[in-house]
Amino acid sequence: MRKMTKIDIITRPGKLEELKEAMYAIGVTGMTVSQVFGCGLQKGHTEVYRGQEYAINLLPKIKIEIVVCEVPVEAVLEAAKKACRTGKIGDGKIFVYPIENAIRIRTGEEGDIAIMDPEDVEK
Amino acid sequence: MRKMTKIDIITRPGKLEELKEAMYAIGVTGMTVSQVFGCGLQKGHTEVYRGQEYAINLLPKIKIEIVVCEVPVEAVLEAAKKACRTGKIGDGKIFVYPIENAIRIRTGEEGDIAIMDPEDVEK
Amino acid sequence: MRKMTKIDIITRPGKLEELKEAMYAIGVTGMTVSQVFGCGLQKGHTEVYRGQEYAINLLPKIKIEIVVCEVPVEAVLEAAKKACRTGKIGDGKIFVYPIENAIRIRTGEEGDIAIMDPEDVEK
Ligand SMILES: Nc1ncnc2c1ncn2[C@@H]1O[C@H](COP(=O)(O)OP(=O)(O)OP(=O)(O)O)[C@@H](O)[C@H]1O
Ligand SMILES: Nc1ncnc2c1ncn2[C@@H]1O[C@H](COP(=O)(O)OP(=O)(O)OP(=O)(O)O)[C@@H](O)[C@H]1O
Ligand SMILES: Nc1ncnc2c1ncn2[C@@H]1O[C@H](COP(=O)(O)OP(=O)(O)OP(=O)(O)O)[C@@H](O)[C@H]1O
Ligand SMILES: [Mg+2]
Ligand SMILES: [Mg+2]
Ligand SMILES: [Mg+2]
Numbered sequence: 001m002r003k004m005t006k007i008d009i010i011t012r013p014g015k016l017e018e019l020k021e022a023m024y025a026i027g028v029t030g031m032t033v034s035q036v037f038g039c040g041l042q043k044g045h046t047e048v049y050r051g052q053e054y055a056i057n058l059l060p061k062i063k064i065e066i067v068v069c070e071v072p073v074e075a076v077l078e079a080a081k082k083a084c085r086t087g088k089i090g091d092g093k094i095f096v097y098p099i100e101n102a103i104r105i106r107t108g109e110e111g112d113i114a115i116m117d118p119e120d121v122e123k
Numbered sequence: 124m125r126k127m128t129k130i131d132i133i134t135r136p137g138k139l140e141e142l143k144e145a146m147y148a149i150g151v152t153g154m155t156v157s158q159v160f161g162c163g164l165q166k167g168h169t170e171v172y173r174g175q176e177y178a179i180n181l182l183p184k185i186k187i188e189i190v191v192c193e194v195p196v197e198a199v200l201e202a203a204k205k206a207c208r209t210g211k212i213g214d215g216k217i218f219v220y221p222i223e224n225a226i227r228i229r230t231g232e233e234g235d236i237a238i239m240d241p242e243d244v245e246k
Numbered sequence: 247m248r249k250m251t252k253i254d255i256i257t258r259p260g261k262l263e264e265l266k267e268a269m270y271a272i273g274v275t276g277m278t279v280s281q282v283f284g285c286g287l288q289k290g291h292t293e294v295y296r297g298q299e300y301a302i303n304l305l306p307k308i309k310i311e312i313v314v315c316e317v318p319v320e321a322v323l324e325a326a327k328k329a330c331r332t333g334k335i336g337d338g339k340i341f342v343y344p345i346e347n348a349i350r351i352r353t354g355e356e357g358d359i360a361i362m363d364p365e366d367v368e369k
Contacts, residue, residue: 006220011351020181029163030161030162030163032133032161032162032184032186033181034157034159034186036279037280038276039266039276039278058266063278067216077349080351088352092352093313093360095313095347096345096346096348097343097345098221098346099218099219101217102218103200103204103216103218104214104216105134105207105216105217106210106211108204129341143285143304153284153286156282156283156284190339220343221343221344222342222343223342223344224340224342225340226327228257228331228339229331229332229333229334229337229338231327237339238339
């Protein structure tokens with residue numbers, strides 16, 4: 001089975017649309033989005049959200065989970081950095097994890113095929 | 124320490140009850156449920172939710188996280204596929220991850236024992 | 247690249263503040279918090295939430311995700327157990343996962359540096 005990887009992107013809620021388009025442009029076939037609260041401690045720094053300043057922040061963020069196999073991890077990282085970077089504190093973090101298997105429930109297919117577009121699988 | 128595994132099931136919100144019962148039936152002792160939004164891009168296909176059609180969908184899904192050790196991963200996959208499959212687009216995906224350790228906070232127990240029913244551990 | 251680890255803590259919502267302070271005290275620089283529902287099956291036991299008793303429970307919990315590199319995993323586990331333990335059923339679980347990489351979106355930095363306080367990185 002080819003190596004699969006999960007990428008978690010934690011960024012500003014306002015970046016979802018741009019990120020989604022950037023991911024589809026490089027061939028990502030799906031993603032899972034959650035609303036989370038992010039905490040970052042930075043000595044002497046604060047983050048601004050809707051005009052208010054926070055020191056030990058607990059700010060609304062989105063977490064986007066993306067599993068890839070054919071699309072290179074490096075391509076996801078580059079596209080995500082490009083879509084989410086403003087250069088200001090609060091742009092967020094990306095975490096990369098190993099994954100052992102993927103299954104498409106509808107068909108029972110396992111491995112890389114489970115996360116490929118069914119149109120391409122059938123071809 | 125015996126190998127532990129995390130299984131993420133992303134499926135239709137309406138399947139939670141059935142899935143929960145299927146998991147308990149095979150000996151799973153706990154699960155963590157989140158409300159998420161799922162995005163799947165399928166060329167030429169659409170998914171229907173509450174009578175509306177979506178192309179690049181961002182649909183309400185549930186994510187169920189299950190950590191197992193004694194219960195075989197294969198048993199979880201089979202039971203989850205059975206509980207969640209309707210045969211229609213939108214049935215969802217399952218992802219399988221390695222895990223290094225588990226801790227029961229109440230007692231400090233680590234490893235497989237942390238996710239066993241305390242009744243069985245004490246016996 | 248030094249080994250990085252993700253720690254998921256699933257515990258009572260009321261423990262967030264205490265946990266946050268405990269984590270910052272040992273040098274953790276960030277965390278991601280989600281609202282989840284926890285299911286735990288315990289033969290013959292029930293968990294109490296707001297005066298009500300639940301058998302097969304589906305109770306509000308919080309999930310805290312913490313990625314560390316410099317701070318030892320063992321220190322996080324000890325501090326989390328201390329902050330979250332009441333000794334009663336419902337204290338929760340901790341799960342430990344391997345992680346392959348971390349990226350700071352603002353600067354593009356990768357690895358352990360991505361999760362260090364920028365103040366310390368610049369020094
Ligand atoms: N060590 C960590 N473990 C888990 N989640 C983290 C960690 N560090 C940061 N996060 C998550 O990422 C979000 C963004 O992190 P943080 O605020 O530290 O970065 P930033 O301000 O965007 O970046 P910068 O370091 O450039 O200021 C946090 O709100 C939190 O949700
Ligand atoms: N590559 C992926 N990475 C992360 N999450 C994904 C990925 N693919 C799918 N998902 C998640 O799983 C959910 C279901 O995926 P998708 O809609 O592609 O499958 P489906 O329509 O159920 O299956 P099918 O391929 O049979 O049409 C998505 O809404 C999304 O939350
Ligand atoms: N095997 C598991 N997989 C995934 N999540 C789990 C698992 N076991 C427990 N959890 C999560 O952890 C939460 C707490 O678990 P549980 O209720 O079993 O523990 P507890 O009652 O705190 O501990 P104890 O075993 O001491 O009674 C659950 O509500 C659920 O969210
Ligand atoms: Mg910050
Ligand atoms: Mg689909
Ligand atoms: Mg319990």
